[in-house]
Amino acid sequence: MHELSVTESVLEITLRHAQQAGAKRVTHLYLVIGQLASIIDDSVQFYWDIVSKDTLAEGATLHFRRVPVELKCLECNQTYHPQQSDFACPHCNSTQIKIISGEEFFIEAIDIDQ
Amino acid sequence: MTTKQHIPVVEKILSANDRIAVQNRAALDQAKVFSINLMASPGAGKTSLVEQTVTKLNGQLRLAVIDGDIATSLDADRAAAAGAAAVQINTGGECHLDAVMLQEALPRLDLSQLDLLIVENVGNLVCPASFQLGTHKSVLIASIPEGDDKPYKYPGMYRGVDALVINKIDLLPYVDFNMDYFRRGVEMLNPGLVTFLVSCRTGEGIAEWLNWLCTNIS
Numbered sequence: 001m002h003e004l005s006v007t008e009s010v011l012e013i014t015l016r017h018a019q020q021a022g023a024k025r026v027t028h029l030y031l032v033i034g035q036l037a038s039i040i041d042d043s044v045q046f047y048w049d050i051v052s053k054d055t056l057a058e059g060a061t062l063h064f065r066r067v068p069v070e071l072k073c074l075e076c077n078q079t080y081h082p083q084q085s086d087f088a089c090p091h092c093n094s095t096q097i098k099i100i101s102g103e104e105f106f107i108e109a110i111d112i113d114q
Numbered sequence: 115m116t117t118k119q120h121i122p123v124v125e126k127i128l129s130a131n132d133r134i135a136v137q138n139r140a141a142l143d144q145a146k147v148f149s150i151n152l153m154a155s156p157g158a159g160k161t162s163l164v165e166q167t168v169t170k171l172n173g174q175l176r177l178a179v180i181d182g183d184i185a186t187s188l189d190a191d192r193a194a195a196a197g198a199a200a201v202q203i204n205t206g207g208e209c210h211l212d213a214v215m216l217q218e219a220l221p222r223l224d225l226s227q228l229d230l231l232i233v234e235n236v237g238n239l240v241c242p243a244s245f246q247l248g249t250h251k252s253v254l255i256a257s258i259p260e261g262d263d264k265p266y267k268y269p270g271m272y273r274g275v276d277a278l279v280i281n282k283i284d285l286l287p288y289v290d291f292n293m294d295y296f297r298r299g300v301e302m303l304n305p306g307l308v309t310f311l312v313s314c315r316t317g318e319g320i321a322e323w324l325n326w327l328c329t330n331i332s
Contacts, residue, residue: 002240002245005212009129010127013125017121017123018121023119024116036269088302095298095301099273103273105126105127106126107127109120109124113116113117113119114117114118
């Protein structure tokens with residue numbers, strides 16, 4: 001449960017970019033979170049309503065874009081989305097794999113009123 | 115008049131933490147202190163490994179331990195009893211240490227008088243993985259009774275570490291733990307990960323672990 005620290009960081013970054021742009025108000029936030037990041041959207045939303053109170057970003061809507069885990073097999077070169085928790089290649093059963101996506105954890109953009 | 119605007123940000127959510135971690139690393143580098151972030155689930159043997167390490171290296175190296183815990187100073191007391199300078203951080207409910215907590219704790223130690231700093235994180239296989247502290251190496255302890263499925267269930271933790279200590283190997287005959295299955299899971303997430311098989315209780319494998327530590331320090 002580290003969603004509180006995460007949400008505070010989201011607010012800090014948002015307000016910094018909003019102030020740089022001379023925003024009167026932040027209306028939307030676009031977050032990109034890989035499936036491997038252990039974050040619960042509802043929890044972030046819950047804390048967001050509390051930490052953003054009385055700031056430029058109060059009432060802004062959070063949008064979560066979840067990026068699925070995509071792996072590449074280093075033996076047969078196929079890419080795939082793993083089923084459940086086993087990351088082994090479904091085509092050749094190799095365990096020599098590379099994680100291509102699913103670890104993202106960033107703020108992509110914000111919408112503001114100027 | 116109000117105009118709407120879409121502002122690209124593209125900034126890592128924990129970038130503020132990462133910036134403080136860089137400062138911590140600089141402070142440790144300047145004082146020539148090698149540091150590790152020791153992570154594991156509760157009960158895996160973090161404090162037992164700290165005790166073994168401190169007891170064996172005391173006299174050769176100057177050691178300190180920073181202990182993260184939700185409450186109590188039980189772990190720091192054990193580290194101090196073993197002979198290390200020990201500092202307790204009580205996170206007050208937070209499930210992990212972050213770079214700011216470490217930054218606040220560092221001035222409580224005289225870094226110029228240290229060779230090795232062990233930061234014992236809060237017992238947890240999820241949250242500590244996300245927060246860089248600025249230490250030189252991250253070390254994970256897995257223990258046999260936890261079960262062989264942990265790399266599959268907590269991939270984030272196994273992804274980000276530089277060394278793995280498998281503790282309580284003296285219990286292997288008594289526990290259903292498939293080492294091949296466990297190591298297969300680790301290999302997928304962290305190929306070639308440096309791994310030590312140890313028992314803090316019997317002392318088996320501790321020499322190899324200490325050797326790795328000392329190689330990194332010199």
